[in-house]
Amino acid sequence: MNKLRPLREARLYAIVDLNYVPVDRAANVLEKLIRGGVDLVQLRGKERSVDELTRLAQKLLEVAAAANVPLIINDHAKVAARVAIQGVHVGQDDDAVAKVRAAVDRPIIVGKSTHSVTQAIAAQREGADYIGFGPIFATPTKPEYAPIGPGVIREVHENVSIPIFCIGGIHIDNLQTVIDAGAKRVVMVSALLRARSIVDYARCAVDMLA
Numbered sequence: 001m002n003k004l005r006p007l008r009e010a011r012l013y014a015i016v017d018l019n020y021v022p023v024d025r026a027a028n029v030l031e032k033l034i035r036g037g038v039d040l041v042q043l044r045g046k047e048r049s050v051d052e053l054t055r056l057a058q059k060l061l062e063v064a065a066a067a068n069v070p071l072i073i074n075d076h077a078k079v080a081a082r083v084a085i086q087g088v089h090v091g092q093d094d095d096a097v098a099k100v101r102a103a104v105d106r107p108i109i110v111g112k113s114t115h116s117v118t119q120a121i122a123a124q125r126e127g128a129d130y131i132g133f134g135p136i137f138a139t140p141t142k143p144e145y146a147p148i149g150p151g152v153i154r155e156v157h158e159n160v161s162i163p164i165f166c167i168g169g170i171h172i173d174n175l176q177t178v179i180d181a182g183a184k185r186v187v188m189v190s191a192l193l194r195a196r197s198i199v200d201y202a203r204c205a206v207d208m209l210a
Contacts, residue, residue, distance in 0.1 A: 004068050004086065007109060007130060010039035011209040012202065013165045013187040015074075016060065017141065018045035020193040023052070027059050029198065034067045036192075036202020042089055044074035057083045070109060077103035087111065089132070092119065097127045111165075115145060117152060120160045128162060132187060135168020136178060141189045142168065150181035157182050172201065175208050185209070 014033045021029050026043075033041060041064055045053050057071070057079050064071040070086035073079045077100045080088050087109030088100050095103075097110045112123040113132045123131045133156055138147045147168060156164055166183040171191035178186060188205060195201035 004070050005039050007040070007070070007163055010163065010165075011185050012038045012206050013040040013042070013167075013185065014038040014192055014202070015042045015044050015187060015189045017189055017193065018043075018048060019141070020190060023056060026056055027063055029193065030060050030063045032198040033192065033202055034063065034069055036199040037206040038069065038202055040070050040072065042072040042074055046074075050076055050078050053079050054082050057085055061085055072109065072111065080104045080108055087129070089113070097123075101127075113167075115148065117156050117159055120156050120164070124160050124162050130163040130165060131160065132165050132167045134166055134187075136166050137169025137174065139167075139169040139190070150178055150183075153178065154182035157184075172204055172208075175205060179208065 016026050016030055030041060043057055043060055053073065053076055057073055061071050061083060072087040072089050073085055074089050075094055077088050077095065081104050089111040090100060091113045097112060100110050109129045111130045111132060112128040114120040114123050120131050120133055135142055135145050135147050136150055153166060163185055165185045165187045166178055167187035170178055170186050170188055192198055192201055
């Protein structure tokens with residue numbers, strides 16, 4: 001395998017969320033996301049067992065590795081310990097960054113979800129490699145979180161030096177607003193996964209973020 005795409009060069013982060021994507025279509029969806037130019041991909045299956053996620057991560061890794069795209073698992077360091085994926089993403093209520101690293105006996109990327117500038121600064125101090133920052137807008141993926149709005153995007157970039165991926169309700173029609181507010185990187189979930197053409201939608205987002 002050639003060298004993986006560096007995290008700092010990543011612009012569009014996609015999530016293969018099993019609430020939107022059937023397990024038997026996940027590899028096909030990932031192929032489309034990669035053809036569309038995504039730089040980083042996460043597998044998220046909140047209600048799935050570690051064993052099921054491990055099997056799926058192994059299949060997705062073959063697709064991602066062929067394109068040198070890092071594959072991240074949501075929440076489960078156990079999956080990263082079993083499959084040679086590149087990282088783990090944790091939330092505010094999940095294991096600490098150091099505990100995640102200790103659970104995997106190789107260097108991995110660890111990202112953390114943050115919902116305020118204070119949490120973002122704390123995640124950097126904790127040793128996260130990148131943060132998700134949001135939700136910027138209301139999102140069906142995380143309806144329990146109130147949107148923080150694009151107004152704090154510039155502030156978080158002034159206070160945090162690790163890569164910041166803005167997330168939450170971002171789609172093509174509001175992406176320019178997010179970019180104008182100071183975002184350099186974004187995560188898209190439902191907008192990409194529900195697109196009529198995942199490839200074309202991703203390419204459009206990548207072009208806007210270039």
